[in-house]
Structure formats: C-alpha cells, structure tokens
Amino acid sequence: MAPTPATPQRPETPGAGAAAVADPVLEARSVSKRFPGVVALDDVSFDLRAGEVHALVGENGAGKSTLIKVLTGVYRSDEGEVRVSGEPVRFARPFEAQQAGISTIYQEVNLVPLMSVARNIFLGREPKNRFGLIDFARMNRETTELLDGFGVRVDPKRPLHTLGIGTQQMVALARAVSVRAQVVIMDEPTSSLEPREVETLFRVIENLRGQGIAVLYVSHRMDELYRICDRVTVLRDGRHIHTGELAPLERMQLVSMMLGRDMAEVRRDGLTGFAAEGHDAARTPVLTATGLDRRHQLHDISVELYAGEVLGLGGLLGSGRSETAKALTGALPLDGGEITVDGKRLGRPTPAAAIRAGISMLPEDRKAEGIVPGLSVRENIVLAAMPRLSRGGIVSRAQQDRVVDIFMKRLRIKASSPEQKVGELSGGNQQKVLLARWLCLEPKVLLLDEPTRGIDVGAKAEVQSLIDELAREGLAVLLISSDIEELIEGADRIVVLRGGAVAGELAGDEVDESRLLEVLADHTPGAVPADHTPDTVLADHTPDSGGKAPAAQEDPR
Amino acid sequence: MTTQATLPRPAAKPLARLRDPAWYQEYGVYAAVAVVLLFNALFTEHFMTADNLRTQLVQVAPIVIVALGMALVIGTEGIDLSVGSTMALAAALLPLYLGYGLVPALLIALLAGAVVGAINGTLVSLVGLQPIVATLALFVGGRGLALVMADGQLKQIVNPDILALGTGSFLGIPTVVLIAGVLALAVAFLVQRTTFGRQIVAIGGNRSASALSGLPVKRVLIGVYILCGVMAALAGILATARLTASDPSSLGTLMELSAITAVVVGGTPLNGGSIRVLGTVAGALLMQLLRATLVKHDLPDSTAQIAQAAIIIAAVYVARERRSR
Numbered sequence: 055m056a057p058t059p060a061t062p063q064r065p066e067t068p069g070a071g072a073a074a075v076a077d078p079v080l081e082a083r084s085v086s087k088r089f090p091g092v093v094a095l096d097d098v099s100f101d102l103r104a105g106e107v108h109a110l111v112g113e114n115g116a117g118k119s120t121l122i123k124v125l126t127g128v129y130r131s132d133e134g135e136v137r138v139s140g141e142p143v144r145f146a147r148p149f150e151a152q153q154a155g156i157s158t159i160y161q162e163v164n165l166v167p168l169m170s171v172a173r174n175i176f177l178g179r180e181p182k183n184r185f186g187l188i189d190f191a192r193m194n195r196e197t198t199e200l201l202d203g204f205g206v207r208v209d210p211k212r213p214l215h216t217l218g219i220g221t222q223q224m225v226a227l228a229r230a231v232s233v234r235a236q237v238v239i240m241d242e243p244t245s246s247l248e249p250r251e252v253e254t255l256f257r258v259i260e261n262l263r264g265q266g267i268a269v270l271y272v273s274h275r276m277d278e279l280y281r282i283c284d285r286v287t288v289l290r291d292g293r294h295i296h297t298g299e300l301a302p303l304e305r306m307q308l309v310s311m312m313l314g315r316d317m318a319e320v321r322r323d324g325l326t327g328f329a330a331e332g333h334d335a336a337r338t339p340v341l342t343a344t345g346l347d348r349r350h351q352l353h354d355i356s357v358e359l360y361a362g363e364v365l366g367l368g369g370l371l372g373s374g375r376s377e378t379a380k381a382l383t384g385a386l387p388l389d390g391g392e393i394t395v396d397g398k399r400l401g402r403p404t405p406a407a408a409i410r411a412g413i414s415m416l417p418e419d420r421k422a423e424g425i426v427p428g429l430s431v432r433e434n435i436v437l438a439a440m441p442r443l444s445r446g447g448i449v450s451r452a453q454q455d456r457v458v459d460i461f462m463k464r465l466r467i468k469a470s471s472p473e474q475k476v477g478e479l480s481g482g483n484q485q486k487v488l489l490a491r492w493l494c495l496e497p498k499v500l501l502l503d504e505p506t507r508g509i510d511v512g513a514k515a516e517v518q519s520l521i522d523e524l525a526r527e528g529l530a531v532l533l534i535s536s537d538i539e540e541l542i543e544g545a546d547r548i549v550v551l552r553g554g555a556v557a558g559e560l561a562g563d564e565v566d567e568s569r570l571l572e573v574l575a576d577h578t579p580g581a582v583p584a585d586h587t588p589d590t591v592l593a594d595h596t597p598d599s600g601g602k603a604p605a606a607q608e609d610p611r
Numbered sequence: 612m613t614t615q616a617t618l619p620r621p622a623a624k625p626l627a628r629l630r631d632p633a634w635y636q637e638y639g640v641y642a643a644v645a646v647v648l649l650f651n652a653l654f655t656e657h658f659m660t661a662d663n664l665r666t667q668l669v670q671v672a673p674i675v676i677v678a679l680g681m682a683l684v685i686g687t688e689g690i691d692l693s694v695g696s697t698m699a700l701a702a703a704l705l706p707l708y709l710g711y712g713l714v715p716a717l718l719i720a721l722l723a724g725a726v727v728g729a730i731n732g733t734l735v736s737l738v739g740l741q742p743i744v745a746t747l748a749l750f751v752g753g754r755g756l757a758l759v760m761a762d763g764q765l766k767q768i769v770n771p772d773i774l775a776l777g778t779g780s781f782l783g784i785p786t787v788v789l790i791a792g793v794l795a796l797a798v799a800f801l802v803q804r805t806t807f808g809r810q811i812v813a814i815g816g817n818r819s820a821s822a823l824s825g826l827p828v829k830r831v832l833i834g835v836y837i838l839c840g841v842m843a844a845l846a847g848i849l850a851t852a853r854l855t856a857s858d859p860s861s862l863g864t865l866m867e868l869s870a871i872t873a874v875v876v877g878g879t880p881l882n883g884g885s886i887r888v889l890g891t892v893a894g895a896l897l898m899q900l901l902r903a904t905l906v907k908h909d910l911p912d913s914t915a916q917i918a919q920a921a922i923i924i925a926a927v928y929v930a931r932e933r934r935s936r
Contacts, residue, residue, distance in 0.1 A: 385823055415823065428816045429813060429884070448804055
C-alpha cells in the first residue's frame with residue numbers, strides 16, 4: 055500500500071501491503087451492459103486485488119448493482135469480459151460465480167425465512183452423515199460456532215424469520231463468508247444493522263482482509279467507507295469515473311465525483327440537504343399521543359408533535375421507533391393509549407382513520423410496504439388519494455394527471471413517463487413516488503421512517519431539503535433515521551426510545567451527537583421494563599423477553 | 612385489455628418484436644386465436660360458418676362469465692375453487708323457487724352465489740385463510756348442499772322464460788353471448804376506471820402497502836369474492852337454461868379449472884397485481900376453439916386435453932420470462 059496518511063481508526067494489516075501488488079483476483083474489462091432504452095454500464099473497467107477492501111460508490115442508477123450482477127453471473131455483459139485471477143470467465147449462473155469463489159451479500163436478505171438458521175447457512179452444502187442424510191447435529195454445532203465469531207448468539211434451530219432483520223443480515227454474512235470465498239461482495243450490508251452489529255461487521259471485514267480475501271463494499275455511508283476501505287471506484291451514469299486510494303481523497307471531492315457536481319456547490323450545500331437553522335414551531339401540538347402501549351413492544355410512549363417542526367425519533371434497532379410510527383397511523387393495534395390530532399381523538403386507529411385525520415406515514419420497507427411494483431408511477435402516487443380523485447367511484451384521469459404532474463415536477467421524479475412502472479425506477483425515485491403519495495393527501499402530520507435509507511447521495515440531499523421545506527411550510531414531521539448525522543441536522547428536537555419506552559428527549563442546543571449517544575447509552579437493556587410498574591398488569595402472564603424483536607410470535611400472520 | 616396503460620413501446624421491426632417474450636404475454640393469446648381461426652378457415656370444412664361460430668360462442672359464454680369473476684379474484688393474488696359448486700347450487704335453487712315467478716327464482720339463485728362469495732371472502736380476508744384452502748371448503752360443501760336441496764335428482768325445467776335465456780337471441784346474437792359480452796365490458800370498465808377496480812389491482816400488487824395507504828383491503832377482498840360468486844351463479848343459471856334441466860350433480864364440474872385456464876392463458880399473472888379482462892375472454896375462446904378444431908378433425912378428446920395442457924404451459928412460460936426481466 056502506498057505510504058499515504060492512513061485513517062487513524064484503521065490499523066494497517068501487514069498482509070495487505072504485500073497483497074496489493076499481486077494480480078487482481080477479480081477484474082472487469084471494458085464491460086458494457088444495455089437494457090431496452092438504457093445503457094446500464096458503458097465500457098467499465100475495474101479490478102479487485104486480494105486482501106483489499108474496495109469501495110464501490112455512485113448514485114443510484116450509476117450502475118453499481120448492474121456491475122455487481124455482471125460480476126456474479128446474474129447478468130451477462132453485452133461487451134467486455136470478466137476475469138477471475140487473470141483467467142477470462144463467463145458465468146452462466148450465479149452458482150458458477152459462487153463456485154469460482156465469489157460470494158455476495160445483497161441489500162435485501164436473500165435467505166429462506168421458514169428454514170432454520172443452520173439450514174440457511176448450509177443451504178446447498180449441508181453436511182451429510184454416513185447414510186447420506188443431513189447431519190443436523192453437526193450442522194447446528196458448526197452454525198453456533200460460526201455465528202459466535204460474529205457475536206451473534208441464537209438457537210441454530212430457530213426459523214430465520216423469527217429473528218430481527220439485523221440478525222438475519224448477520225446470518226447472511228456468516229453464510230457468505232463460510233463458503234470458501236476469494237471475493238466477498240457486500241451491497242449495503244449495514245443498512246439494517248445497528249451500530250454494535252456494524253462494529254462486528256467491520257471486525258469480520260478486517261479479518262477477511264487479513265486472510266487475503268478481497269472485499270467489494272458498496273455503501274452510501276461516507277463514514278464507513280473512510281473507516282474500512284483501501285481503494286475506491288466511482289461510477290456515474292454507467293461510466294467509470296475514478297479508481298484510486300481512498301484515504302488521500304477528500305470527502306467533498308468524492309461526493310462531487312459521484313454527483314458530477316461542482317465542488318463549491320457541494321460545499322455550499324453541506325453534506326446533508328438540511329438548512330443550518332431550525333424551524334419555528336407552533337405552540338399547540340398537532341398530534342398528541344399519550345401512553346401508547348403494546349405488549350412486548352411499546353411501553354407508555356407519549357409524544358407531542360408541533361406544526362412546523364421536525365421531531366427526530368432516535369434509538370437503536372428494535373427500540374420501537376418504527377412500531378411507534380406504525381401505532382400512530384393505526385397500522386399496529388394497541389393495548390392502550392390515545393392519539394389526538396388537532397384536539398380530536400382518534401376513536402379506533404386504523405390506517406384509513408389516521409389518513410382522514412391528516413396523518414401520513416412513509417414506511418420503512420419501501421419494497422414490502424411501499425411501492426406496488428406492477429402499477430405505474432401515476433397509480434402509485436394516487437393510491438391513497440384515489441377516493442378523493444374520483445367521482446361516484448369512477449376514477450378521474452384528469453384530476454389524477456393534474457396531481458401527478460405537480461408532484462413529479464416538485465419532487466423531480468425521474469421516470470420516462472407517469473405511466474412507467476414503479477418497479478423499474480431507481481430506489482431514490484421510488485422513494486420520491488412514495489413521498490408524493492403521502493404529500494398529495496395534504497397531511498398535517500408526516501411520519502418518515504428511514505426516508506433516505508438505500509437511496510443515492512443526490513436523492514438523499516433532495517429528500518432532506520424537502521423535509522426541511524415541508525416543516526417550514528407548517529407540516530409536523532416525525533423523522534426516524536439510523537443515520538445520526540441526518541437525525542441531528544434534520545431534527546429540531548429528538549425523542550430517544552429504548553426498549554420500547556421513551557428514554558429521554560433532546561431539545562435546542564442539546565441536539566448534538568455526543569448528547570444523543572449519551573442518551574442512547576444511558577440505560578442498560580432490561581432496566582426499562584422494570585420502571586413501568588403499571589404495565590405489569592398486562593405483562594403479568596407472559597414474562598417479558600427483554601424486548602428485542604419479539605414481534606414475530608405476536609403477529610398471527 | 613391490460614391494467615397497465617400502454618407503454619410507449621419503441622416502434623421496433625415486426626420480426627424483432629416476435630422475439631420479445633413480453634410481446635407474447637401482451638398479445639400472444641389474440642395471435643393464437645387468430646391462428647386457430649385461420650387454420651380452420653383453410654383446412655376445416657363448415658367451421659367458419661355463422662352457425663358453427665354461434666355454437667362455439669354459446670358454448671364458451673358460461674366459461675367466460677365464470678372466468679371474468681375468476682380474473683378479479685386472481686388479480687388479488689387469490690383463487691376461487693368453488694365456482695363450479697356455486698353453479699350447481701344456483702342450478703339446484705332455480706327450480707325450487709320458480710313457483711314464485713322468474714325474477715324471485717333468479718334473485719335467489721344469484722343471492723346464493725353472493726352468499727358463497729361472502730363466505731369465501733370472509734374466510735380469506737377476516738379469518739386469514741389461504742384462498743386455495745378457504746374456497747376448497749365450498750368447492751366440496753357447495754355441491755353437497757346443492758345435491759341435498761335437489762334431492763340428488765335431475766329436474767326438467769319447463770318455464771318458458773328461463774328457457775328463453777338459454778335459447779333466445781337478440782338481433783341475431785344469442786342471449787347468453789350477449790350477457791357474456793356485456794359483462795366483459797362491465798368488468799373491463801370496473802377494473803380500468805373505478806376506484807374499486809384499481810384498488811383490487813393495488814391490493815393484488817402489494818397487500819401491505821395498500822393497507823398502509825388506507826385502502827379498505829378486507830372490504831375489497833370480500834367484494835371481489837362476492838362478485839365472483841354472483842357471476843358463477845349467473846353462469847349456472849344460463850347453463851341450466853341451455854340444458855333445459857337442473858342437474859346439480861354434474862353442472863359446472865371442472866369449471867374452476869377451465870376458468871383458471873382462461874385467465875392464465877389470457878395473460879393475467881397468478882401472483883396478482885394485474886387483471887387482463889379482454890385477454891381472459893380471448894383465453895376462454897382459444898381453449899374452446901382449439902377443442903372444437905380437434906373434434907372436427909376427428910381427434911379424440913384426450914388429444915384436445917394434451918393440446919390444452921401445452922397451451923397452458925406456454926402461457927405460464929411466457930409470463931415467467933416477463934417477470935425475470
């Protein structure tokens with residue numbers, strides 16, 4: 055490795071220096087890939103050396119996913135070739151890429167939800183006993199050992215879907231690493247991990263680097279890239295823009311290469327799209343929630359939301375942030391509590407009632423709970439507003455088109471036409487479509503659950519400045535984000551949750567990173583339920599399991 | 612009729628289009644109907660005559676009606692196996708209430724379809740059973756009930772009004788065909804232009820997103836199954852009228868499979884989120900014409916079944932290609 059000022063957090067591994075000179079383990083040469091109407095990759099060359107952690111960055115639609123899919127045999131390139139250890143290869147199927155030692159962890163967990171953890175890890179290569187049957191004892195034992203190395207302690211016999219999403223991601227990671235891989239490709243591996251799990255992941259990556267395994271790391275999080283990556287490749291609009299050492303590259307420079315924007319412009323706008331000053335909040339709350347309670351998930355949560363402010367909802371994974379948002383929109387049945395909007399009490403909260411009362415929620419999981427992939431951009435935008443945009447049960451195209459046109463322009467949704475299917479859009483544009491769906495209801499309260507997760511830098515800044523603008527216009531915004539930077543710069547006030555209960559609130563000058571981390575770290579797990587003696591009546595019969603992802607058994611579906 | 616409005620497809624060369632699997636899902640079924648008709652025009656005597664075509668249309672009409680309801684259910688990612696039994700139930704009720712006059716008897720029979728649909732819909736949406744299991748219950752139970760009500764007997768129907776439904780015609784078009792045609796247009800309008808129709812498609816495309824968007828998911832699902840049940844009952848009435856007898860033991864047997872076939876061959880994906888009404892009509896027509904063609908060429912029914920199987924596989928294959936992009 056070149057004698058560059060290494061980032062202080064990362065100790066130089068002795069193996070990495072020697073490995074860097076070696077032949078690339080994986081290489082793409084002048085790869086092009088076209089889809090009908092789009093050039094996804096245009097003459098892209100790129101190499102991955104043994105023992106390096108290589109960042110692959112770019113906006114959505116830059117071609118990262120396509121490049122990964124070409125490298126892993128999901129797609130075949132139209133031109134150019136892929137080489138493994140200098141030998142040209144042509145993978146017909148992803149399986150062949152795996153055989154060649156290329157292992158991939160996708161952004162969405164790609165495992166079998168109903169199978170046990172152990173079966174998932176050993177899927178397709180189960181250990182056999184002498185009768186040729188699956189050796190479950192050995193499989194479970196090895197799974198436990200393997201996961202121990204990742205700091206995950208679960209019963210290997212448990213069905214995967216009963217685990218939290220973060221733990222599932224760790225299982226996927228364990229699976230990818232445990233097949234003898236030369237190259238591990240990680241597509242946004244941290245997007246659903248909590249900080250502690252991210253640390254574990256980074257330890258694993260260090261470990262891989264030490265073993266001379268090449269890691270291709272795709273992420274939108276700058277901090278992570280600078281912490282663990284050696285080199286970086288930037289793609290933009292399907293073209294290769296830059297490959298080089300990451301450490302000497304200034305953050306601003308990197309962002310400007312990704313965006314293709316002027317450095318000065320990026321600097322002026324800051325890294326997030328939020329304006330520096332706060333908002334003037336109103337005196338009386340628009341939304342008041344008191345004593346929200348749901349067994350095992352929420353304990354006596356009370357929140358007040360004022361017009362014209364952005365209230366941040368902080369907390370670690372499983373702290374009840376999304377559950378709180380869902381409870382406020384009536385999507386999560388409550389055991390107790392009361393929700394009032396503009397002084398009017400929501401009788402029996404259902405999504406329809408909440409929408410009528412002026413509450414809109416952008417759900418966390420864009421794919422599963424947001425878009426209807428087969429429908430057009432237009433129909434996705436008007437989905438919730440359809441009854442209002444029709445007369446006598448008959449849809450009015452003219453009214454729809456008017457609304458759709460306004461929001462496509464305002465949110466700068468990039469689609470070939472309003473009739474393009476939403477499933478064909480990039481993540482950032484899908485998110486904008488969903489925002490449009492909720493904004494066209496003209497809500498009073500907007501709940502945003504991870505609004506910028508998994509979308510590119512450009513769209514992220516746009517969404518952030520939109521949130522700013524909406525609050526300025528008098529909307530009450532609740533912002534949930536795992537991105538601490540986003541939470542602190544975006545929110546005027548932060549309510550921190552822990553174990554399904556309110557752990558503290560930061561307002562005014564207290565809203566900064568160190569204070570937030572303090573509150574997050576203040577309580578020890580398990581301490582919270584004990585504080586809430588009134589709840590023990592409800593929780594009497596079943597012992598509280600400590601509250602980490604207990605949702606699965608509760609829900610009948 | 613697709614649920615997606617027509618995408619501005621680049622005007623490619625006609626030959627290149629034939630290699631695009633999306634084209635086949637979109638237009639394949641119409642092309643196949645055209646090919647079968649063309650074949651018969653050239654090689655089958657007395658096929659392209661008004662008489663024969665009318666017979667074919669009359670025979671396919673009940674299937675089309677049932678398939679229209681089925682298409683709606685399949686659009687929600689569901690399936691209704693009970694349609695054949697619902698037909699039998701309607702057929703069994705018809706002679707029992709004819710004493711009160713034509714209209715009450717028809718209404719009772721249609722109401723039975725609505726009740727069956729409501730039960731299916733409730734089991735699916737409120738109880739949360741899988742559609743295939745929920746409707747299996749009435750697939751079995753419905754015919755049993757019909758046989759109990761009819762004492763397991765075939766009953767002649769002599770009411771001239773009912774018989775007119777089966778054999779009458781208006782402007783030279785048989786009444787059954789007319790009813791099927793009007794229903795097809797009505798369902799197409801429902802799917803394309805009404806909030807209810809668009810909500811069906813949205814719920815089929817992504818149930819939880821629809822629920823979070825405040826759509827009345829349960830109400831829509833129950834409504835869809837009721838519509839399907841009513842249409843099956845109507846098909847049962849019309850089939851009975853043509854038969855001039857109520858025969859609950861055999862009427863509508865295997866109808867669920869014919870209907871599902873028509874829907875799938877018509878290009879509606881089984882995993883919901885899209886309903887092709889015109890395609891469904893063409894799908895039913897294709898299967899009917901195919902069978903008729905083979906029969907006219909003195910091939911045994913078993914051959915027709917094999918040919919139908921091949922078409923189903925082709926339809927499913929084309930749909931698969933489309934999805935994996």
